[in-house]
Structures are given as C-alpha cells and as structure tokens.
Amino acid sequence: AYDVRGIYGQDLTPEIFLLLGAALSEQFSEFCTCSDTRISSPALRLSLIAGLLGGGAKVVDAGLGPIGLAIYAAKHRRYAVGYVTASHLPPEWNGLKLYEPGGRPISLEDLDRLRESVERGVSWRAKREAKVVIEESLLNSYSEYLRSLPRAAGNLRVVLDCGNGAASLVVPNLLRELGYEVITVNCDVDPLFSARGCEPTAEATSFLGDPVRRFQADVGVAFDGDGDRVIFYDEKGRPLTPEQAAVVMIKGHKVRRVIANVECSWLLDRFVKETGGTVEIVPVGRIYIIYKSIEGYGGLGVESSGHYVTYEGANLDDGVASLLYFLEAVSALGGPVSSHVPPTPLARRLKLHVGDEMKFVIVERMKERLSSKYRDTTTIDGVRVDLEEGWFLVRPSNTEPVVRVTIEAGDEASLKRLEELVREELREAGAPL
Template identity: 55%
Template sequence: MSFPAHIFRAYDIRGVYGVDLNPAIAVAIGNALSRLFPGEYCVCSDTRSSSPALKAALSAGLAGSGSNVVDGGTGPIGMAIYATKHLEYHVAYVTASHLPPEWNGIKLFKPRGIPICEEDLKKLGEVAAGNLEWAKPGSEGAYTHRDVLYEYYKFLLKVGKTSSRRTRVVVDCGNGAASLIVPRLLRSLGYDVVGINCDVDPLFSVRGSEPTLESTAYLKDVVLRFRADLGVSFDGDGDRAIFFDEKGNPLAPEQAAVVILKGSQPGDVIANVECSSMVEKYVASRGGRVVRVPVGRIHMIFESMKSSFVLGVESSGHYVPYGGLNLDDGILAVLQFLEAFEKLGGPVSALVEPMPLMRKVKLEVNEEVKFKAVEYLKAYYAGKYDRVDTTDGVRVDLDYGWFLVRASNTEPVIRVTIEASTKEDLDKLEKLVREDIERALSAARSA
C-alpha cells in the first residue's frame, strides 16, 4: 500500500476519501497512535458518509495494538473536545469540518484538550507508514460505547442560560453535525427556534458544508419572514458559527466577538493576526489587551491554555468561549452570544460595532519564492515602520489602517489582508503593498 504522507497536515489529517484516505490507512493510523500516544481513546465522528467506516477502522487499529477504545458516537466537534477536556480521554474525531463531502480527516487530542499537531503529526505519519505492530493475544484493548453526545448536551444545558425573552433564533445547521443537538438544546433553554437544514445529510446537498456569504444568502429572507431576533449558521462539524442580525445581515466574526464581550467581564482577548483592529479598540476601552496569534485554530487553543483570557476569536469564525468551558466550540459560542443578547437587550444591530473596510487579496506566486519574499518584507518593513508584527507573516499598523502579508502553507499563494476606514486609504494601502511584494519577489528570484 502506497502511504500518503501528504495527508498529515500541520493541524490535522485530511484527504479525499478513497483517494488519499481509506479504512486501511485509518487502521495504520490507529495502530501508530496507540504506540506513540498510549492511553484510553474516545473515538467520535461527524455525519459524513465516509465517517462510520473510518471511525470503525481507526478504532480497530487502536484496540488491536493495545489501547482501550470508547465509541463516543456521532456529533459536533464540541462533543469530542468535551470528551478530552472534561472526561480526559485521548480523542480521535473523524471529520473534514467545512470541506466538501468527498473529503474526510481526523483531528487528534491528548487528554485535557491538548491538540496533537505539527511535529507530533509528522511523527505519527512516519510511524503509520511503517510496519504495523499488534498486541499479543489477550492484550488487545477493550471496545465499549458511551453516549458522549448526551453528556455534552447535559453540559451545555447546565452552562447555557434559559431565555427570559423567548428570543426567536433562525438556526441553520447546514445538514451537518450541529443538527443532532442545537435545535433541541435551544428549545430546551426556552428559545423559539426556526430550524433550517436541521436534518442530517451526509452529502450537504442543500448549501454545502461551509457557511459562506454566498451559500447562506437565503438566511436574510428567512430571518425577515419569521421576524427573528437573530440567525446563526454552522459548518459541517459545528466548530464555526456565523451570526446574523434581525435584518438578516451577517456579522463579521470580530463583530460577533464584541457582542459576546459586551455581555462578559472585561479582560484580555486572543485574536489571530487577520482579525480587525475593531477588537483592539473595544477591548482597550475596557482596560484589556489583545494577544495576537498566527492564523489557525490550533494557535488560539494553545494560547488559551497558557494565558488568562475572556474570549478567543479567529477571523474565519472559530471561537474559544470564555470561562475555559471548552475549546473551539461554535455551539458554546452561540450560547454565549445569546446570553449577551438577552442581558444587553435591544436588537442585535444596535449591539454591533461598525467594521472598518477590509480587503483580502490572493496573489499566485512560485512556490520556491513565496517564503523568501515574505522574509524580505519582514526585514524591509522592520527598517521602515514602527509597528511591525511578525507573529505570522508580517503585519504593519499605520495611523490610517494596517496590512498583513502571509505566505500560504498549502498553496503557491501570498495572502494579503488590508484594513482602513475609507476606500481611498484602502486603495492606497493595496497599491503600496502590491509594489512592495513585486520588489520582494524580484529580490527573492535573484537571490
């Protein structure tokens, strides 16, 4: 069997089912997991059509090499993270999150929510590609079942606040794993739920598994038709949540984060380098600071484990909810948004802070020079500007806006994010950055 080393990414395992990833490979991964990170494993999955086969194969590999396996069932990723953070299992969660239905993958955690990633994943791939080693007869791991979804549901009922206003919420589960818990949960907490795409469809045939502005455009009409107070849309495994106000207008993740913060105690906030400066502005007004981390949910999770914070937010719609209750949990973020809304009163649109203008540009460049070009810009900007952040790529903050230049880890692309208060300043910054990148690429090619 040819082993696909490329499926072992920086933060998870991911590939096209039947092409890059199949049950035989999942058995090898389980076998290697048990040997590298011995312990008791809770194996869960999302609702994709290929997830049951991969979960069974992964479990066989784990148990066959000596690890006890608990089948935690099927549900959103919050359930899996609950199993590692609160039940202290090693966890393997079969999912491809927001990717199309032909994809699948595995997210891995050590007990207490510690992600298995980067060098650990690389090592796992190397061991899985080698010879399998099985436990001696009588030393195989036990295989049991546990209804982790129900335990997670009870946990959410306990930490969620009962609606005192009978708030009406349009819930779009995207036919994914959130369908198994969110409508029932919110109704149990007293919310008036209008459910859309809340039946599980392993192929995500209605709008796809990713809640983009285009794929969720119909929510505006639904929110208005039902005179809802707000709307929320989930991705395939429920780790991302996109919010909508009472007019059906989508909120940027940073805007949603500020609403949550308005209902919480003041404190520090974790945000990735792509997040809008509006987060800093609001957090500073309450005496807190923003800790910037690289793009990628893993960085936000690790930072949350070592610092005192009230919220973590990613520009893609990931949240680390406040209180240390769970990690990267879109459902818990929704509960905290609803709590803030009921506490503060008024329509959502009145709670939302204005968002500066933001533009994202993707420049296709040669794989050989993209990192060299960004390194050139780091040195160039360090000598030219006062406020330069090299946490992830290079970000420059100016009086009238900021820009970020990053080399993609997965594509021959340089990504540029620009923010300013006016279109004139936005255009000015884009022109400046494009010229600088051309200079950097020229220098990188001749180096």
C-alpha cells in the first residue's frame, strides 16, 4: 500500500515508469536509482531514469543491489531514492519503493500526490540541465558501512540462503570478511527465483533444516527477493518466528525498548515486560516501525512478517543489517540458539473474503462491539482483544478485499474457545462465515 506494484507488461509498464520519473523530477532535482535482480527490473529502472532526465533531474544510478543499498543512499548519502522491486512477490511482479533524503519512506499522501501528478500530465520541458552519473561504487560503500555495524563478529557457522535474489550480491562475501564460516545455498542470482520462489516462508525454506543439521551450523538464514525480509533457523534446523528471533536479539543486545506491530505474538510482549522493558505497539506494515524509529524511539523494531529495524535504526529495515544484529546477539549469548528461544503459543489465522468496502464496515462494527465488551482492547489497526487465556485481532487487509483474523492462546482448548467467540462476533457484525 505504500509503494507502486503490479504485474510487468499488464498494469505495470516501462511507460508508467517513464511518467513516474518525470513526475518525481518536479519534486527532486537530484535522484538516485537502483533495483533488485528480477528480470524486469533493469528495463523499469532505465525507464525511470529516462523520465527523470526528461524532467531535468540529475540522476545517480547505483545499479543492482539489495534494498539496503537504497536505504543507505537515502539515509547516509541524503539522496531521494527510487528502488525498483516487488520484494517477496513472484517474478512476474515488479514495483517501486521511494525514499526521501534522510531515509524516510514516502507516505500514502505523497504517493497520492505522485499519482495525481502523473494523471494530470507531466511536463517534458526540462527546467534544469539533466545528466546521469553511474555510481557502481555505492554498492561497495554500502558493504563497507555494513562491516562497521557489528561491535563483534565471526566464530559462527552459518547456512545462508539468499533465495537467488539481490542479497546474493553482498551477503556471502560480507559474512566471510567478518570472519563467519558460510555455507551457501541459492546464492547465485536468478531473475526468476527458480529454486524456491522469493518469499522466505517457513514452508518455502523448510529444506534449509537439512544443511543446517548436516553441516552442524549454528544458524540458518534465508532472504526474500530484495533482502528486506529474513527468516532464521536454529542449530536444530527449526525455523524461528520473527518474535522468537526478536527475543534472541533482545537478550543478546540487552534491548529495553521494542517497537512491535499489533499482530506480533504475545510471547514478545510478555518477554519484554517481564525483563523490565517497554513495547510500543504500531499498526501492521513495515512503514510504521520505520517511522517510529525515525522519530527517535530507538531500540528494536519487529514486524510480524519478518522485517526488523536494528542497530537503533542505523539502516532502518535492512535485512542484511538484521542478520548481522542477530548473529552478534547469538555470539554474545553463547550456547546454541535453541537454548535462548521461548516456545510459541498456539495460533490460528482466518482469512474472510468480503469485498473492499465491506471489509472496513465489518471491522468498524467489530471495534464498536468488542470495545464495549472488553477492557483490554487496542484499535490502532482493526481491533485486538487481550484476555488471560490469549488474544485475537480482527483487521482489514492492506492489499486484498479480505478481513484477517489472528488468534493466539496457551492451549488448544483456549484457542478453540477464542475462535468460537470471534466467529460469533463476526457473524453478528455481518461477516460471511
């Protein structure tokens, strides 16, 4: 919802990126472009550059790299940045993520203004002298910056799966230079992500457990297509949830302040509060943990989809920085990863197809009903109810005509009771069940 996305050749074309570039040139006189490694990214990036030049902008093209390259260029080099990517989506998709100078991702309001500018019609009368500078050294500068982040590194064996994506360009060499022993899987760039797709779910990366056990590795890790999402495995070859991985980070770095989205498991909230820390709850979406970090909240940001903001927001939700932070925590704690991981509560997720307009109506009705019945409710994104035996969240999807329901409880009986309770409330609110 906070970037441009579509299927290449259908609702996303080079012509659209040409117009986007021209519209962006009206806002920024200097602009940095870069992209992930999917098959349509070079064509779209070059179209974006052509549009920027047509509007009179100076363009610094950093070429291919993980999304951390774009964040680095915006946050530390102070460029406005356009990064061509569809992140974890299949190879036929592509899109554009935009950053302001300083690293702040553009808001929905900014995106709406950009859309209006394109629809209004762009001017091809360049107001400034346009030029393009090829800056391939920016990827090396980004890698050097990453090397400076950990206070201590090395002495761990890591099985690394880059998913044939953009992380392949940086992470294997980076880890070896930092002293880690690295066993690589899917670390050659493949624009079609043929091996396992580009979304690093526990199901898609389940094969990683075998090399982790076979090579007696300390940690397994897998990235998505552009390197912002990451999933970790313990030494037994078991995937960690984002919240479990966050607990390892919190323990190893002695974190006291955590930003977590409203969908995060209560194991995270309970652990932080039991150890004397505080949790700031934000809506679902990577952009909210980023904004809170930019505002100076500090600490660790955790998104239930596998995004993290680490090193006090040093490079925002860069998955490569998150990996370095996790490995540093594991080294600091000593012992196997599994010994530092709390068990996960039982969970159930429901997905109700209701239509784009109706999803908001149903969730508003649920807010009214549940807020009047339960004391511990959170309504920053849908409605979450916390009870002694568990919790549930009902919220509208950001990207689909769907109402999403998440339920967690400590045992099967409680989980079943909460699901029955939620289903009854949804029926009363008019949801089709």
